[in-house]
Amino acid sequence: MEELLDKYLIANATNPESKVFYLKMKGDYFRYLAEVACGDDRKQTIDNSQGAYQEAFDISKKEMQPTHPIRLGLALNFSVFYYEILNNPELACTLAKTAFDEAIAELDTLNEDSYKDSTLIMQLLRDNLTLWTSDSAGEECDAAEGAEN
Incomplete structure (x- = not known):
């Protein structure tokens, strides 16, 4: 392979x-x-x-573009890698949140073909952030989110 x-x-x-x-x-x-x-x-x-x-x-x-489905899918999987493999919730949350926020900021640039794919992946990023912030490692995600605001 x-x-x-x-x-x-x-x-x-x-x-x-x-x-x-x-x-x-x-x-x-x-x-x-x-x-x-x-x-x-x-x-x-x-x-x-x-x-x-x-x-x-x-x-x-x-x-x-930040809204490109392949770029969003990469951010999703790379953040999962940080969370599950490297046991680094802070980096996982930072990567996922940045990708989500950058895509939200350019949502109006999405064409019809990509809209469904991109918004689905954005929801998965958001779901992971929600899950990770409710885990015992949530403090790291909360700290990462606080640094971004």
Whole structure:
């Protein structure tokens, strides 16, 4: 799977949307592996996931609108990675809240085709924020939200 993504799909992606999509897929793949990996394998798997997500995130911030469904989906999955794999609720909440707020600010730029997809993902971001702030780790999310206001 990794070879297919790296050698063919990511390497031959000709537009930012495709590249971000495939890098997100790579991040997701390694995130799923990290859920069951142990020891040094787990650390390497986490590093691979974080590297792919970060590269995709950097490209998406430069090349895509905050309301783009692929960018929002990446923010959703990357924030879940921070919360579930790295056990970092503060970063997870900050990432999710920033993505949500940036998308809300540009909601009027959405075209009809993307509206449903984007608003669905925005709701999932909001749902995660609500869940994470009600967890025992809620203090970290509340602190992250307070810093943004």
